[in-house]
Amino acid sequence: MTMKRLHNFSAGPGALPVSVLEEARQEMLVYGEAGASIMEISHRSPEYTAVTDSARQQLATLLGLGDEWHILFLQGGASLQFYQSALNFLQRNETADYVNTGSWSTKAIAEARRVGNVHVAASSADDNFSHIPPVSSWQHSSSPAYIHITSNNTIFGTAFQEDPVSVPAPVICDASSDFLSRPVELAPYSMIYAGAQKNIGPAGVTVVLIRKSFLERVQGDLPTMLDYRVHAEKLFNTPPVFAVYMVEKVLRWIAGKGGLLGMQAHNEAKADLLYSRIDKTDFYRGTAEKGSRSKMNVTFRLPSEDLESTFVSEARKHGLLALKGHRSVGGIRASIYNACELASVEALVDFMTEFERKNG
Numbered sequence: 014m015t016m017k018r019l020h021n022f023s024a025g026p027g028a029l030p031v032s033v034l035e036e037a038r039q040e041m042l043v044y045g046e047a048g049a050s051i052m053e054i055s056h057r058s059p060e061y062t063a064v065t066d067s068a069r070q071q072l073a074t075l076l077g078l079g080d081e082w083h084i085l086f087l088q089g090g091a092s093l094q095f096y097q098s099a100l101n102f103l104q105r106n107e108t109a110d111y112v113n114t115g116s117w118s119t120k121a122i123a124e125a126r127r128v129g130n131v132h133v134a135a136s137s138a139d140d141n142f143s144h145i146p147p148v149s150s151w152q153h154s155s156s157p158a159y160i161h162i163t164s165n166n167t168i169f170g171t172a173f174q175e176d177p178v179s180v181p182a183p184v185i186c187d188a189s190s191d192f193l194s195r196p197v198e199l200a201p202y203s204m205i206y207a208g209a210q211k212n213i214g215p216a217g218v219t220v221v222l223i224r225k226s227f228l229e230r231v232q233g234d235l236p237t238m239l240d241y242r243v244h245a246e247k248l249f250n251t252p253p254v255f256a257v258y259m260v261e262k263v264l265r266w267i268a269g270k271g272g273l274l275g276m277q278a279h280n281e282a283k284a285d286l287l288y289s290r291i292d293k294t295d296f297y298r299g300t301a302e303k304g305s306r307s308k309m310n311v312t313f314r315l316p317s318e319d320l321e322s323t324f325v326s327e328a329r330k331h332g333l334l335a336l337k338g339h340r341s342v343g344g345i346r347a348s349i350y351n352a353c354e355l356a357s358v359e360a361l362v363d364f365m366t367e368f369e370r371k372n373g
């Protein structure tokens with residue numbers, strides 16, 4: 014029996030492009046001339062080397078990354094990057110500045126504190142992370158080693174609308190939930206990291222981009238697997254081959270959709286449609302301030318918690334999957350990453366209108 018694929022609003026792992034899944038299915042038993050699947054051959058084989066080279070090439074082309082960047086495919090999720098970035102770039106007697114815009118930033122801060130001093134340059138904790146503090150309002154420490162931001166806040170549905178320019182230190186950005194969803198001005202950033210499982214592939218690989226000049230700051234003897242210099246120099250250990258293989262396919266899919274400009278147009282069309290439905294009446298209430306709204310994770314409330322749980326269960330019956338908000342926020346969250354189709358958002362908006370008609 015073939016089960017039907019539903020409209021998927023999962024916050025992560027999120028929807029993947031159907032054409033990519035189909036291509037992987039075609040190759041599941043035998044990859045090219047390899048005589049085995051990609052999962053069953055050496056990570057040093059010509060076949061896998063071509064996959065990983067192509068993934069790097071695609072990333073470089075999509076983002077305009079020149080030779081001055083290292084492109085690493087690491088494991089341990091974005092969560093390990095919270096610690097690893099601090100371990101590499103923060104000395105015990107130094108201070109790093111963090112902008113706290115949600116649960117993931119809070120976790121990044123906790124991990125960095127294991128390594129050195131953390132100064133919170135700005136925070137929106139006081140209003141339950143419903144906005145992004147403007148760059149001009151940040152209060153920096155005297156000589157920060159770096160500044161860490163979270164470009165999109167998956168749980169609270171907020172996102173930076175401006176790049177951190179004119180700040181006093183290199184910027185490290187956790188871009189896990191909006192990576193490759195739009196063009197990025199790279200100049201303000203020294204390092205960008207993102208777990209793949211929202212916008213660019215399955216769980217298992219974290220893309221880490223580091224400027225070569227920034228990497229030169231790393232000092233001393235670090236645990237081998239946590240030392241970026243090791244991974245920048247060579248393929249040190251077995252990478253997550255299947256995840257990288259899937260990422261390579263998703264990157265080609267993005268290129269075929271018009272690259273990052275194409276993704277931006279596609280993502281803005283979905284977000285505009287959904288936010289205008291939310292704003293149309295008072296029945297639905299967006300939780301993020303309008304000037305900080307995420308185009309990836311759209312969070313909203315209904316008039317009561319009872320109605321919210323009915324909404325989620327009724328939506329499921331209408332083929333709309335994974336709309337329950339994160340437990341720390343409640344309400345509804347629709348994650349509309351790159352692979353979420355406009356038709357899915359149209360189906361959600363139709364359902365919202367019908368639900369309001371019955372319950373409003």
Ligand SMILES: Cc1ncc(COP(=O)(O)O)c(C=O)c1O
Pocket residue numbers: 025089090091092093117163165166167168187188189190208
């Ligand atoms: C913005 C952000 N950072 C970090 C993480 C943690 O990622 P991982 O589960 O890959 O460690 C997530 C996961 O949802 C996230 O959304």
